[in-house]
Amino acid sequence: MILIMQMIKICTMLMIVLIIISCLFFNTFLHAQEDTPATVSSQEELPNEIIKRTPKIEMYRCDECHDSEESFNSKIRPMAKDKDHESITTFHPEKKDDPNFWCNNCHASKNYNKLILQSEEKISFNESYRLCGQCHGPTLKDWKNNIHGKVVGGWLNNKKQHSCTSCHNAHDPKMKQVDPIPEPTRSKKS
Amino acid sequence: MTTDRSKRNKLFLEKKLEEKIERRTFLKGLATGLGLALFSPEKTANALSFDEFWQKHYKELTPEDKKRIFERIEKQTLERHHTEVKISDHRPMDGVEFVYCLNLSKCNGNRKCVEACQKENNTDRSFSYIKVLEMENGGFNLEKGTTHYLGPVPKEGKFYLPVQCNQCDNPPCVKACPVAATWKEKDGIVVIDYDWCIGCRYCQAACPYEARHFNFRTPEIPENEINPDQGYLSNRIRPRGVVEKCTFCLHRTRVGKLPACLEACPTGARKFGNILDPESDVAKIIKNERVFVLKEELNTLPRFYYFFS
Numbered sequence: 001m002i003l004i005m006q007m008i009k010i011c012t013m014l015m016i017v018l019i020i021i022s023c024l025f026f027n028t029f030l031h032a033q034e035d036t037p038a039t040v041s042s043q044e045e046l047p048n049e050i051i052k053r054t055p056k057i058e059m060y061r062c063d064e065c066h067d068s069e070e071s072f073n074s075k076i077r078p079m080a081k082d083k084d085h086e087s088i089t090t091f092h093p094e095k096k097d098d099p100n101f102w103c104n105n106c107h108a109s110k111n112y113n114k115l116i117l118q119s120e121e122k123i124s125f126n127e128s129y130r131l132c133g134q135c136h137g138p139t140l141k142d143w144k145n146n147i148h149g150k151v152v153g154g155w156l157n158n159k160k161q162h163s164c165t166s167c168h169n170a171h172d173p174k175m176k177q178v179d180p181i182p183e184p185t186r187s188k189k190s
Numbered sequence: 191m192t193t194d195r196s197k198r199n200k201l202f203l204e205k206k207l208e209e210k211i212e213r214r215t216f217l218k219g220l221a222t223g224l225g226l227a228l229f230s231p232e233k234t235a236n237a238l239s240f241d242e243f244w245q246k247h248y249k250e251l252t253p254e255d256k257k258r259i260f261e262r263i264e265k266q267t268l269e270r271h272h273t274e275v276k277i278s279d280h281r282p283m284d285g286v287e288f289v290y291c292l293n294l295s296k297c298n299g300n301r302k303c304v305e306a307c308q309k310e311n312n313t314d315r316s317f318s319y320i321k322v323l324e325m326e327n328g329g330f331n332l333e334k335g336t337t338h339y340l341g342p343v344p345k346e347g348k349f350y351l352p353v354q355c356n357q358c359d360n361p362p363c364v365k366a367c368p369v370a371a372t373w374k375e376k377d378g379i380v381v382i383d384y385d386w387c388i389g390c391r392y393c394q395a396a397c398p399y400e401a402r403h404f405n406f407r408t409p410e411i412p413e414n415e416i417n418p419d420q421g422y423l424s425n426r427i428r429p430r431g432v433v434e435k436c437t438f439c440l441h442r443t444r445v446g447k448l449p450a451c452l453e454a455c456p457t458g459a460r461k462f463g464n465i466l467d468p469e470s471d472v473a474k475i476i477k478n479e480r481v482f483v484l485k486e487e488l489n490t491l492p493r494f495y496y497f498f499s
Contacts, residue, residue: 146471147293147479147499150458155470156446167458175457177342181301184308186316 046144048151048161052126056166059085060125062112074109076102090172106131106170128165132173196360203370247370248383248423259385260422267420267427271411275418277426280444282377288438288493289378289465289472290449291481292352295498296459299324299343299350306454307354310439311425312417314409319401319436320451323351332484354451355380355401355436356484356492366396372433378493379440381423382433389431398485399492402435438462465493 054060065084076099079091095101108114114122115131123130133140142148146161153160168175241262246255260277267275304318311319323335327347335351344350361380364372371386372393394402408430420426421441428434439449443462452460463470472495475481481495 142499145474145478146461147475148296148458150455151471152448152453154446155443155448155463158446162458167456175298177344178298178300179341180299180339180343181305183301183337183339184304184316184318 046161048146048159050126050129051152051160051162051166053128053163053165054125057125058087060113066112074104076100076104079103088171093172093174125165126163128163128170132164199365203373242385245385247386249373256422263422263426267416271413271416271427273413273416273418275416275420275426277420277422278441279422280441282375282379283444285466286464287378287466288357288443289463289476290357290438290494291461291472291475291479292494292496293459293461293499294349294351294496296457297322297350297352297455298457299339299348300456302454302456303352303451303460306450307436309415310417310442310450311436312409312411312420312427313403313434314405314407314411316410317403319403319434320352320354321400323353324348325351351496352451353399353401353484354494355438356399356490356494357436357438359491359493360489362396362398362488362490363393363402366392368392377444379438380435381437381440382435383423384426384428384432384434387432389433391433394433397435398488398490402433404433405430 059065079088079102082088090096091103092101104116106115108116108122111122113125115125115128116122117131118134129140129143133143139148143164149164150162150167151159152162164170164173239262241258245259251259256279260279263277264275267273299322301322304320304322307313307320308315308318313319321337323332323337324339324343324345325335325348327349332351332353339345339348357374357378357380359374359378361372361374364374364380368390369386369388371388372380372382374380389404391404394404405428409428411427416427417425419441421437424437424440439447439451443449449460449462452462461471461475463472465472465476467473475497476495479497479499481497483492483495
């Protein structure tokens with residue numbers, strides 16, 4: 001009788017231990033999923049040619065001024081007014097109160113000519129969709145299917161696709177109001 | 191029922207085209223033509239030449255006829271507008287049916303498409319094939335939309351609905367035309383033979399989208415803005431007294447280019463492609479998005495789809 005009781009005790013102990021272990025593992029698994037950023041792998045085939053951004057950036061290449069070996073002050077700090085980059089006045093304004101949101105989230109700290117993904121991979125300014133797509137997943141999906149964004153060049157072939165920063169200001173991406181072209185009207189004949 | 195009607199319609203059209211049309215103004219026209227040819231052929235800019243008067247319907251033209259007619263139009267344009275143009279006649283591609291999709295969430299009413307359309311299609315600058323309606327959020331009553339909006343766009347609480355020819359698969363305008371001067375081509379584009387049009391404006395009244403425009407006066411186009419790439423059935427300079435409309439820029443799209451309005455749109459709201467190709471952008475949009483057409487209840491079966499995304 002005592003033997004059976006002991007057996008049952010040992011069994012329950014074992015089961016509890018097993019449950020605890022499995023819980024721990026499951027937790028780590030969950031965390032592992034959260035930590036993996038949603039990125040686009042560079043190997044993925046895109047149907048259209050992407051229009052290059054670098055020829056249109058006024059001050060590209062950045063290493064003409066910034067030494068690529070120059071060490072970047074990695075202390076998170078608010079953006080200072082910079083006379084050399086006057087056009088950069090705001091920075092994702094919706095996120096301006098978030099202290100962890102700053103230059104280094106997107107710009108590589110050592111190589112100024114590159115952007116940086118959350119996976120530490122350095123990418124070209126021409127691949128902005130991979131950077132923006134880390135947070136804006138549904139938009140990236142629409143962009144790949146040409147529901148969001150603009151494809152030019154032709155409907156049959158020679159398709160060229162604009163990337164995010166062709167239309168959106170990378171530092172202030174929300175679209176602004178514009179003045180429309182005046183409505184065509186019947187002018188009074190003189 | 192519909193097939194019956196369309197069959198009857200087709201037969202009627204075919205019969206119409208086969209008939210040697212007796213012109214009521216035969217003698218009068220002949221006399222006028224001769225008179226003008228004899229007395230003042232150069233002075234009257236809009237007078238019909240002998241060749242023009244006896245010109246056949248587009249579908250009856252032989253390649254030689256077309257060559258002669260296009261040369262004549264090119265010469266006339268050079269005389270009247272002092273611009274060298276090239277008249278082309280691109281036929282529909284096999285296995286292609288065009289569809290337009292427009293993302294209403296993206297359109298911000300900037301009217302860039304309107305401007306581009308005027309320049310591409312050599313229209314009089316007093317109107318455009320595209321009308322952008324400013325609409326109240328939360329409603330879809332076309333009659334409450336207005337084209338007369340000013341100031342910075344997009345405005346709070348409004349959305350913008352560009353309307354142009356829907357290139358219906360069951361076009362009421364084609365049925366209304368008493369002389370078969372307008373018809374639907376194989377790739378779905380509804381075209382007009384401006385030289386066959388008698389200017390009765392029945393089609394304009396039949397169109398539920400107000401897509402057609404009648405030239406009450408000779409179109410005035412700034413000479414330096416004339417687009418020299420002209421299609422016989424699309425953007426060649428129209429005479430006074432005929433009806434015209436959007437043709438999905440067929441002189442561009444039938445050679446694989448995109449319509450001018452799409453290229454001008456800065457928001458990327460406009461999508462164009464071949465619906466018969468399942469890999470095309472428009473096929474994907476129609477498959478995955480909640481698309482709709484204007485005045486669906488009229489059974490006009492438009493090729494112009496709208497969606498919010």
